[in-house]
Amino acid sequence: MRASDPAIRSALDHVILIKAHLLQLRESLTALEDVRHSPRGVVLIRRCMLDVRMVFEELMLLSVSAHGEAGDRVEQSLRKKHRADLKIRGLNELNPNFFPDAIDLVASDEPGVAGRFTSVCEPYLTVEQAKRIYFRSDQLLHASRIFMSTEDFEAHRGELIEFYGLTERLLRTFEIDISGTGFMVLGHLNLDDDAMPQVFEAQTS
Template identity: 45%
Template sequence: MTQEFEVRDAVEYLILIKAHMLSLEAYSTQLAKTPLCSAGLVSLRQAHLDLRMIIEELMLLSVSAHRDVGEAISKNLQKNYSATQKMKLLEKINPRFFPEAIRVVPSKETGIEGQFVSVEEDHLSRIKAEDFYNKSGNFLHASYKTLTEQEFEQAKEELADFFILAARLMHTFEVDISGKGWLIAGHLNLEEAQFPVVFSARVEK
């Protein structure tokens, strides 16, 4: 597969991530002023579906340079409900599968305008993503037990927290999309009316 197709496939995953992020934001805004009721519970479930899809699209982004691997991972995502197991599988294929939040700072090196550094501000990590994903299962299946008002409010707060953490992660990020040193860096452009953008480079081992 050529570099052009690899980058295009990565952008397609990012477009879906952005769409689910915007949908989650809309549901969170709606839920903030919705009391515990049947309509609120349905919105909560739909928001958790967005949350799961964001994390799954992030997983597929990490193997977007390999269609065959992506197809196998897609089937695994459909069969396996545990985020921990899914991420362990991805880690075997690509140790750097989870995106890293970065930012650009002025470089001290002559001839180089800027350099990437890790973001210190709290953002979505692999561990946090696992936790959010596994917890979301409680809201995506029918249950004999209804949520209490306190549980409902806590769930709304957790969705809002997830949105903030994911937005920080994807504002500017880098990820290996191959497991072989094919890195992309990009911006989700969540607040702009334009597509996500990525830049790619091969890292020599």
């Protein structure tokens, strides 16, 4: 077994869970179309925010999956630190390039090369967008003495719909450093079919 195999297996586990959370998020967003602003709707918004939170935290762990000791430190931070900004600050110290980047695979005219990777032109989730909604989950995953207003409900629903679409585009085909030292992997989420996600080590340009 190659030395990198355990890291790839660990990375794949995190991507599998990301896919599961995104599928659950999609199911809840579909239910919100019928429920709308109501006690049940507020509960669904909270459930969506929990899935958003878990997607971001799985991405955090994915970014250090090549190193067990760093992964243990991130996991402890996720469990012990309650503020989102403190968790992200600790992760940035371990891997400043922790967030994935979207790429496309296109046909190549080069002899013997079936395809090549290119940058993505359409919008996809950025780290700043992910941070904003992760911070928001800090507030929404606690009970409040004031019932969520219709305006806030619709704003949160719109933000969640946007998050889902941008995250799907980000992870449709992506690259990420899972070590903080340049151990790059490529991945395919395969969100819209029954295929397992794919993660494999590769050199990219």
